[in-house]
Amino acid sequence: MKLYNWQAPNPRRVRIFLAEKDIKIPLVDVGDGPRLKAEYLAKFPQATVPMLELDDGTVIGEAIAICRYFEEIQPAPPLFGTDPLSKAQIAMWEVRAIDEGLMAFAEFYRNSNPKFVDRALPGTDEPVPQIPALLERARGRVRRIYKKFDEQLSHNAFIVGDQYSIADISALCAIDFGAASQMGVESDFAIDCQHVKRWHAEVSARPSASA
Amino acid sequence: MKLYNWQAPNPRRVRIFLAEKDIKIPLVDVGDGPRLKAEYLAKFPQATVPMLELDDGTVIGEAIAICRYFEEIQPAPPLFGTDPLSKAQIAMWEVRAIDEGLMAFAEFYRNSNPKFVDRALPGTDEPVPQIPALLERARGRVRRIYKKFDEQLSHNAFIVGDQYSIADISALCAIDFGAASQMGVESDFAIDCQHVKRWHAEVSARPSASA
Numbered sequence: 001m002k003l004y005n006w007q008a009p010n011p012r013r014v015r016i017f018l019a020e021k022d023i024k025i026p027l028v029d030v031g032d033g034p035r036l037k038a039e040y041l042a043k044f045p046q047a048t049v050p051m052l053e054l055d056d057g058t059v060i061g062e063a064i065a066i067c068r069y070f071e072e073i074q075p076a077p078p079l080f081g082t083d084p085l086s087k088a089q090i091a092m093w094e095v096r097a098i099d100e101g102l103m104a105f106a107e108f109y110r111n112s113n114p115k116f117v118d119r120a121l122p123g124t125d126e127p128v129p130q131i132p133a134l135l136e137r138a139r140g141r142v143r144r145i146y147k148k149f150d151e152q153l154s155h156n157a158f159i160v161g162d163q164y165s166i167a168d169i170s171a172l173c174a175i176d177f178g179a180a181s182q183m184g185v186e187s188d189f190a191i192d193c194q195h196v197k198r199w200h201a202e203v204s205a206r207p208s209a210s211a
Numbered sequence: 212m213k214l215y216n217w218q219a220p221n222p223r224r225v226r227i228f229l230a231e232k233d234i235k236i237p238l239v240d241v242g243d244g245p246r247l248k249a250e251y252l253a254k255f256p257q258a259t260v261p262m263l264e265l266d267d268g269t270v271i272g273e274a275i276a277i278c279r280y281f282e283e284i285q286p287a288p289p290l291f292g293t294d295p296l297s298k299a300q301i302a303m304w305e306v307r308a309i310d311e312g313l314m315a316f317a318e319f320y321r322n323s324n325p326k327f328v329d330r331a332l333p334g335t336d337e338p339v340p341q342i343p344a345l346l347e348r349a350r351g352r353v354r355r356i357y358k359k360f361d362e363q364l365s366h367n368a369f370i371v372g373d374q375y376s377i378a379d380i381s382a383l384c385a386i387d388f389g390a391a392s393q394m395g396v397e398s399d400f401a402i403d404c405q406h407v408k409r410w411h412a413e414v415s416a417r418p419s420a421s422a
Binding site: 046054058060061062064065066068069072073083084085087088089091092095096099100120121123124126128129131133134137140141144148 | 257265269271272273275276277279280283284294295296298299300302303306307310311331332334335337339340342344345348351352355359
């Protein structure tokens with residue numbers, strides 16, 4: 001199998017996940033500057049990264065689905081929880097890390113960066129104009145998710161309890177992507193979030209964080 | 212346990228899921244017209260629906276996390292897949308149904324409906340102004356997800372293969388929510404989507420659809 005990869009937060013979620021499980025697979029770089037290579041778009045019209053191609057040609061898109069696949073074929077160490085409640089709580093926080101975290105950071109980045117003029121949404125070749133009014137909305141979303149993470153991490157070692165999980169991976173990738181828009185953990189957006197900073201230092205020190 | 216419920220697409224995902232598993236639990240209505248009741252917001256500052264409260268007071272938010280919890284405690288019938296590949300493909304399509312489907316319909320609804328002036332995002336009491344420029348963006352997103360579903364359903368009985376799953380539930384709830392903005396399966400947005408219409412009629416005929 002092969003993982004179609006790019007320097008972007010969603011492929012990073014999978015790379016960290018694989019590193020935590022000590023799974024090594026070939027990576028295929030599909031970036032062409034700030035765009036995806038034409039041959040990749042032809043192969044995978046979904047036009048998102050990452051994508052996992054199995055040896056029989058089956059393709060799996062969406063980072064969380066790829067991680068789920070590897071959790072099933074190699075359960076150890078478990079990164080999606082170990083019992084019904086921890087599985088549910090990890091799923092809950094993973095969704096929040098993406099829907100309220102990564103999407104907010106991405107909304108700001110895509111609607112402000114000159115490289116993404118007319119490409120304000122991923123996953124399509126149709127022109128999608130940037131909407132400047134989204135920047136203020138995104139700022140509010142970012143402030144709220146930092147507060148939410150901080151409250152959760154005030155009484156949890158990791159995002160869910162004392163076990164590192166996919167929820168930590170997704171939260172880390174979201175927050176670090178924020179740094180591209182001066183919204184990272186060192187920015188004013190996280191200024192009072194001591195628990196996020198403590199956690200961020202710990203998860204960033206794991207070897208997987210540089211995968 | 213109790214499910215805090217409202218007439219909205221995310222609670223409907225859980226209600227259908229429970230009906231498919233023939234699980235009956237008490238529902239607590241938390242709607243106050245177009246807003247959530249103050250006592251619910253005090254209990255669950257996340258300010259989203261649905262929410263599952265366990266007998267020990269533990270709360271689980273996010274529809275997909277609640278469904279995952281019930282899948283774990285009552286695996287039959289399986290609605291998240293049965294082997295690594297089907298589990299990954301169902302997770303992939305479930306994410307698309309929400310991120311590219313429900314979010315697009317919700318973006319249109321929240322940014323156009325007079326009931327949601329200054330409440331254009333869920334999950335917060337802070338004012339979030341409507342952004343009219345999002346309506347055209349949402350129209351494009353809706354057209355794209357219908358085409359994507361239609362292509363997938365041209366060679367699958369259900370969203371993934373021949374087994375009804377959570378991907379069907381989330382896609383159904385997304386599309387039916389579109390009808391609130393004249394973007395449902397009978398609208399011009401789905402005009403050429405014969406496979407979506409065939410599938411929609413089938414999944415809507417299941418007793419669970421009215422849950």
